[in-house]
Amino acid sequence: MRTPRSVAKILVAGPVGSGKSTFVRTLSDTPFVDTDVMASEDIGKLATTVGIDFGTRNVDDVRILLFGVPGQDRFDFMWEVTCEGAQGLVLLVAADRPACFIEAKRTLRFLRERISVPVVIGLTRSDIGEQWDPNEVGAYLNVPPECVVNIDPRDAASCMEALRLLFEYVSPKSNLLTSRESFALV
Ligand SMILES: Nc1nc2c(ncn2[C@@H]2O[C@H](COP(=O)(O)OP(=O)(O)O)[C@@H](O)[C@H]2O)c(=O)[nH]1
Numbered sequence: 448m449r450t451p452r453s454v455a456k457i458l459v460a461g462p463v464g465s466g467k468s469t470f471v472r473t474l475s476d477t478p479f480v481d482t483d484v485m486a487s488e489d490i491g492k493l494a495t496t497v498g499i500d501f502g503t504r505n506v507d508d509v510r511i512l513l514f515g516v517p518g519q520d521r522f523d524f525m526w527e528v529t530c531e532g533a534q535g536l537v538l539l540v541a542a543d544r545p546a547c548f549i550e551a552k553r554t555l556r557f558l559r560e561r562i563s564v565p566v567v568i569g570l571t572r573s574d575i576g577e578q579w580d581p582n583e584v585g586a587y588l589n590v591p592p593e594c595v596v597n598i599d600p601r602d603a604a605s606c607m608e609a610l611r612l613l614f615e616y617v618s619p620k621s622n623l624l625t626s627r628e629s630f631a632l633v
C-alpha cells in the first residue's frame with residue numbers, strides 16, 4: 448500500500464436506519480469505531496449510533512476519513528462539530544422510508560448552512576423499498592440528479608461507487624484523486 452499524501456474528510460449523514468454505520472463499516476480498511484447502543488425509544492431498530500462512526504479508506508494517495516454522524520436530530524450538535532473541515536458529504540436516505548425524506552432534507556439544509564461541499568445522495572434499501580427516480584429525489588433535495596445514486600451499504604463495490612461519484616466533484620477543486628479507476632479496485 449502506498450503512503451497517503453493527502454487526507455480527505457468525508458461526512459456520512461442521514462436519518463436513523465439509512466445505513467450510515469453499515470456504509471462506514473463496509474468501506475473501512477482499519478478497525479471500525481462503533482458507538483451503537485440500545486435505543487431508548489422506538490426508532491424501528493434495536494441499536495442506534497450515539498457517537499461518531501469512524502473508519503478510513505485509502506484510495507490512490509488519499510486517505511479518506513469517514514465520519515458517520517448520528518441520525519437523530521437531537522444529536523445535531525454533533526453534526527455541527529463534526530462537519531467542520533469536511534470536504535464532501537454522503538447523505539444516505541432509505542428508499543423504503545419515504546417519511547424520512549423530509550428529515551433528510553432538514554439535515555442537508557442544516558449542513559449546507561455550515562459547509563459548502565459536494566454532496567452525493569445514496570438511496571439505500573432500494574432492494575426492499577421503492578425504486579425512486581433520481582430526478583424526483585434530486586429535485587426534492589435540491590441536488591443535481593447525477594449526484595443521486597442507488598447504493599447498498601452492505602456491498603463494498605456499491606459504497607465505492609458513491610465515493611467515486613463524490614470525488615468526481617471533490618477532485619477538480621482540491622485535485623485530490625487522480626485516477627477514477629482506483630475506485631474499481633475494491
Ligand atoms: N436490505 C438492505 N438492508 C440495508 C441496506 N442498507 C442498510 N441496510 C440494513 O439496515 C439496517 C440499518 O443500518 P445502519 O447502518 O445501522 O443504519 P444507520 O442508523 O444509518 O447507522 C442494518 O440492518 C443494515 O444491514 C440496503 O441497501 N438493503
Ligand SMILES: [Mg+2]
Binds near residue numbers: 467483495496
Ligand atoms: Mg448508525
